[in-house]
Amino acid sequence: MASEVTTKTEAQTRVDQIRIFRRELERLRQDGVLALDDAQERAVAAYHDGIIASYARGFDIDQSHQAKQLSLGMRVASFLGALALAASIFFLFYQYWGLFDTTAQVLVLAGAPLVLLVLTLWLAQKDDSGYFARLAAMVLFSAFVLDLSMLGGIFNVTPSDHVFLAWGALAFVLAYALDARLLLAAGIMCLITWLSARMGTWNGLYWLSFGARPENFLLAGILLFVLPGWIDQRKFDGFDRIYRVFGLLALLLPVLVLANNGLASYLVLDAGLVERLYQLAGFILSAGVIGVGIRRDWPEVVNTGNVFFVIFLYTKFYDWWWDAIPKYLFFLLIGLTAILFLVVFKRLRGVANRADRVVPA
Amino acid sequence: MMSRGMKKTWFAGLAIILLTNVVVLGGVAYNRSGGADRQLVLSERELGLPYSGVFSRENSGISLFINWRIVPVGMEDYAAYNNRWSAVEWLDAARLGALGFRVEGATATKHARERFNRGLSREVWLVLENNGAAYQAMRERVNAFYRQEKARALRNPDDRVLVNRASQAEKQWDREQREASRLFVIDAGLDPAALQGRYPDRNRYCIVRGQLRAAVVQDDDDNWSVRGFVQGLAVESVNVPRAFRHVFAGADGELSRQDGDRPHYSVTLAYGKRREPWIVAAQKTTD
Numbered sequence: 001m002a003s004e005v006t007t008k009t010e011a012q013t014r015v016d017q018i019r020i021f022r023r024e025l026e027r028l029r030q031d032g033v034l035a036l037d038d039a040q041e042r043a044v045a046a047y048h049d050g051i052i053a054s055y056a057r058g059f060d061i062d063q064s065h066q067a068k069q070l071s072l073g074m075r076v077a078s079f080l081g082a083l084a085l086a087a088s089i090f091f092l093f094y095q096y097w098g099l100f101d102t103t104a105q106v107l108v109l110a111g112a113p114l115v116l117l118v119l120t121l122w123l124a125q126k127d128d129s130g131y132f133a134r135l136a137a138m139v140l141f142s143a144f145v146l147d148l149s150m151l152g153g154i155f156n157v158t159p160s161d162h163v164f165l166a167w168g169a170l171a172f173v174l175a176y177a178l179d180a181r182l183l184l185a186a187g188i189m190c191l192i193t194w195l196s197a198r199m200g201t202w203n204g205l206y207w208l209s210f211g212a213r214p215e216n217f218l219l220a221g222i223l224l225f226v227l228p229g230w231i232d233q234r235k236f237d238g239f240d241r242i243y244r245v246f247g248l249l250a251l252l253l254p255v256l257v258l259a260n261n262g263l264a265s266y267l268v269l270d271a272g273l274v275e276r277l278y279q280l281a282g283f284i285l286s287a288g289v290i291g292v293g294i295r296r297d298w299p300e301v302v303n304t305g306n307v308f309f310v311i312f313l314y315t316k317f318y319d320w321w322w323d324a325i326p327k328y329l330f331f332l333l334i335g336l337t338a339i340l341f342l343v344v345f346k347r348l349r350g351v352a353n354r355a356d357r358v359v360p361a
Numbered sequence: 362m363m364s365r366g367m368k369k370t371w372f373a374g375l376a377i378i379l380l381t382n383v384v385v386l387g388g389v390a391y392n393r394s395g396g397a398d399r400q401l402v403l404s405e406r407e408l409g410l411p412y413s414g415v416f417s418r419e420n421s422g423i424s425l426f427i428n429w430r431i432v433p434v435g436m437e438d439y440a441a442y443n444n445r446w447s448a449v450e451w452l453d454a455a456r457l458g459a460l461g462f463r464v465e466g467a468t469a470t471k472h473a474r475e476r477f478n479r480g481l482s483r484e485v486w487l488v489l490e491n492n493g494a495a496y497q498a499m500r501e502r503v504n505a506f507y508r509q510e511k512a513r514a515l516r517n518p519d520d521r522v523l524v525n526r527a528s529q530a531e532k533q534w535d536r537e538q539r540e541a542s543r544l545f546v547i548d549a550g551l552d553p554a555a556l557q558g559r560y561p562d563r564n565r566y567c568i569v570r571g572q573l574r575a576a577v578v579q580d581d582d583d584n585w586s587v588r589g590f591v592q593g594l595a596v597e598s599v600n601v602p603r604a605f606r607h608v609f610a611g612a613d614g615e616l617s618r619q620d621g622d623r624p625h626y627s628v629t630l631a632y633g634k635r636r637e638p639w640i641v642a643a644q645k646t647t648d
Contacts, residue, residue, distance in 0.1 A: 098603065157596075158635070
């Protein structure tokens, strides 16, 4: 029973289906449409209870709507708690570090992540829900960031982009160990920064200027988008979606920037031509992304593609019409375009609903 | 009993934390091994105190910022106290080309100029000179400007604009003598060893990492020329170890700030094998 699902999301979806099925079965019984005999009811109940119990043990799922609400509250509290504790550690160190000698500073900075690593792993073994372990892991990551940043400040070390590689590596280790999406996102951002800075350096720039050339981000975007296809992420809840969304952001945001500021490009062409090329690329890419997302059933990809397609479209409208027509006409056109999208999506939704409908024998 | 997965996490996390700290601290040890490669004695003019800020009250550490300057192009008619962002006198098109900037055709057309001016900074090695020829040249320039403005005001005593300019010029001259930094960026190169050979005085010059930028500017005679700008040093501030904190405290024992009562001090700043600085000595002075 438990072997058919591999992630908490799948288990939760299955339990939610069982709950809905039970409510619908009761409704059908009350309306006189369907009534199971005692033996069938007992068999179905035993089957479903077994599934729920198994998933509750293996995945810590919410067995009721109220439990779901509380879980959401726990996630918010865990996130805020992690942020607050990280900030507290940061300011605690800043308040007193100048009063320690250098040896004590180094011991505290290097020792804090090690102590927090032990605490995180201990909590991971003791706490079935994983919230406390993930909170400790976020604080550990913050302590490691503080560790390297402060060592750089204490010893006046030349800033280097390689520090992002170290931070990213720890974030990835913790993310995969604890199934922590926030840490995965932190690791991905560190990886994007390091890769983009390297691209800048290979093109002869000072690494801190990497953001001034948006094309530096494109390689990272492509790699992140395709990574879930190379390395199976199914055992980790939502990881594939996070890779794809961050990959698309690293790909489409630079295209959007260059579509409006051709001078920031590496291309040795007229700025206006660069902007037109990237505008065209933006439309093609975002439409392509929507198509891929629909085909592969990746709703996060479809939504991201939609957002960027709309931004590219409205940016174009602004270029064409903002100065050329009265403002009320401009916004009327924007509104009419939105209505057109609504009509198109409604038609597509209708097609999807008809394709899904079960036809009785 | 730890599961296998948790054991792997433990070892991986431990390895990352330990290895990274070892690499950083190893680099520091290497930089400082064998003593200082270069050593400058700087005052509060060259190593400035931090400004007060929202977080400064809750930051018990103290860093001194390296107050470097350049000798700017032109500016014979106006002398600024701190003009580090102006075009540098010795960074012309030929020097910039030697440093890796693609200067050919940069001034030819409007499009070429626009594209060139969007170029970004490149990392190079910079030479800092303490209280040397560059500072003397700057002193003479500011003094000449002061004498010129003073003479104009004397010839036109009723002209309030000229009188004000003369007063400002006098203040600038006074600042230049008493407060202005004597630390100047005087050269740049891609090979630190070559620069070391060219500037052998270990107590007046140091070689540091920094960034340069190039841009096309219009001269006074409406011609376009390629000029260079120093964007910054790789390490712009120096941490003060606990042993020297007392040197930077005010009369009330609180750490001093740039916008408060400033102490006078002398700091010996060492640069090591990796050209990274550290403070080896600091003491209060009377002036």
